[in-house]
Amino acid sequence: MGYTKRVRYKNHKRHINAGARPGSIIIPHDALPSKITIYSFNQDDLQVSKGEDMQTITRQIAKCTDHTHWIRVNGLGDARLMEDIGTFLSINQLVLEDIVNTHQRPKFDEYDGYVFGTSRIIYFNNETELVNCQFSGIVKDNIIISFEESYVDYFEAIIVRLKAGKGNIRTAGPGYIFYTLIDTILDNYFVLLSQIGDLIDQIEDKLYQSPDKSIMFDAQQLKRTLIIVRRACWPERDKINDMIRSESPEITKETKLFLRDAYDHCIQAMDMVESYKEVTSSIIDLYLSMVSNRMNEIMKVLTIISAIFIPLTFIAGVYGMNFSREDTHGHVIKDNMPELYVQHGYVYALICMLAIAVIQIFIFWKKGWFSKL
Template structure:
């Protein structure tokens, strides 16, 4: 028997113990060492540097004091670096805790001199499992710091736009960069949904072509992935809506115009997820209905066969009774099966059985029972 692998969704678990002090920074033992990329840009130029400590950030600040800075930190495995950034930029410890506790739901929070945003980065790995990672960003005046759990490169398109210098990405401030990164994450949801849609169509084709129980398993696995995607997309919509409604000067009216487009994308994603969930549920229900109908047809065939043989068995049972025509004294017992001594009685019984069977088959055919087998 084939053993199917259970579909899993990678949801990070909460670090720490029950009752820990709020604002306590905890780093997972599996956390990757950080890689820091700094992009300092204005309308005229883009300056890039790379390192793994706070020094590369401070050096870039000194060299490019009239630029907007995007600090991209991939990997959270250095608690001293996180604390140093918090101390240098005067970041609330609760924000630092949320950055390192990678189970946060998408949200947008306002503080006195900065804003904080969290998103969920989703992708399908080689085993087609849904991997869920956290993206965090702190936006201050002329500065945005983004944090990711791993070293995967997910923002090539944003960096390409930044290098090209076209559009508003170099001139609209750090709030626009926060929008650009968020929009890239949301666009990735469309890519995942497109792949799921193709898989759903293939599963539905298999259902109509040659249904087997693997279809039910595959549809259920897909439904679990859609639930995981829904868990990320619904709060992402609320987060984008909070960014649109904020009074923070870091999110300018120009950026809010773009955020309304991102909000519309979130609505589209939610509609697709709900539609796909309904289709997967329909596929499972349809498969179960087909199995039930198939069982009903089998039972119907068996019932027809049983109905045909019931009267034949009755006749055979009667003439199989061992009541002798003659008594022990040799006298004839008139009430005991006179047919036993008929010439050709066996043939008569078989003909009678055959006629009964043919008549039953004709009646079933006239009722149309065979047409629905």
């Protein structure tokens, strides 16, 4: 059986700017350059364009006036682009600050003419690192604009559906696209939890077959991973509930029906997280219990060995004192060891010691001590 891979957590430090003006757009030094992809679509047509500046957005929107536009921004390293988007769509500066400050908890906010939401994208990358990054989305009129920290094609399935043009993905509006993005994030939580479940199974198999201290470390790492997923799932549930209760025209009644299904998925993910957390805690407790029992067994063996050798050591110690029976003039010394000059005394002593050991072993065996080792 293979060993579980060590879970690593991708370094993603929080950048704190104490005293900064509210609404300040401060780009982290490790942010990736922004890349823009625009999907403009209606029931009969899909237009795709790519670029890196605001002109890419304005040209596409001006060209496709009767389309719904999904503006996808990958990388948050361009402060000028963020400001231009805010000006073009009349977005509050506090929203732009939340987009570039990528340690937001999942939430849903309503503003005059648009809605804003964030989620956490969590997955294992190819190097078995746990990636925890932010997704942000703004829905306004016939536009949805999404922001992602990396270039990873996390929403490939949605793009495939857009290109196929089946169902109502092209006709249900930007609010529905926002729902599909959230639903994809939730679906990938289940993928992540499935991978965690497989790792837990490997740890359990190792626990029963060849336990060692790495089990405790691996289980603790998975427990930490589950805590991260839990911190994303709980506020995500509240966020979806806020969307269902929203009276914003950007979130239509038809979209709310699908959001109820996403709400159920979020509850299921939360239940799985709690179940796996209990299993990992049980694995740690069971391993510690096995170590304790093993230690008790070792101590029992040592106790039996000590109990056998204590009387033997006593006899050897008594006759090891070697007090002479006679002095240097041949006179018998009173109360000194009379057995010192007994013929075959050494053999008799060994036989006595062996008999005592055999009797003790027989008594221990009758009491069932050896069967419990």
